[in-house]
Amino acid sequence: MTTTADDVRTIALALPDTAEKLAWGKPTFRVAGKIFAALGDDDTTIGVKCPVEDRAELIASEPEKFFVREGHDDNYAWLRVRLAALEDAAELTAVLTDSWRQAAPRKLLDAHPELSLPPASGG
Numbered sequence: 001m002t003t004t005a006d007d008v009r010t011i012a013l014a015l016p017d018t019a020e021k022l023a024w025g026k027p028t029f030r031v032a033g034k035i036f037a038a039l040g041d042d043d044t045t046i047g048v049k050c051p052v053e054d055r056a057e058l059i060a061s062e063p064e065k066f067f068v069r070e071g072h073d074d075n076y077a078w079l080r081v082r083l084a085a086l087e088d089a090a091e092l093t094a095v096l097t098d099s100w101r102q103a104a105p106r107k108l109l110d111a112h113p114e115l116s117l118p119p120a121s122g123g
Helices: 005-014 052-061 089-103 106-111
Strands: 018-023 026-031 034-039 045-049 078-082
Touching (some): 005 034, 005 089, 026 089, 052 078
Antiparallel strands (some): 018 026
């Protein structure tokens, strides 16, 4: 099953205090006014928040799934995701929720502990 732009919209808008707003002629999804996801030009990709220091490892591990637009994303904590490369809606939910957490204010994160990261396993 390929995930679609409609899946992105459904999952993103299910996250707390999320709104959809057009920017650059495309749907973006915001929490507390901050963009955490945006549909790409042809609705086959999304952009999500990702720490710059984590991008290279993600892209190297799954280049068919993750990428950056050279010259556009270089200086931003942003990563592109090919929707067709995602395994299922659960993976899309994980990607969007992670991005949402990075944009959401602390007070909102504290109000929704069910969306917090699981504790790191010691080992």
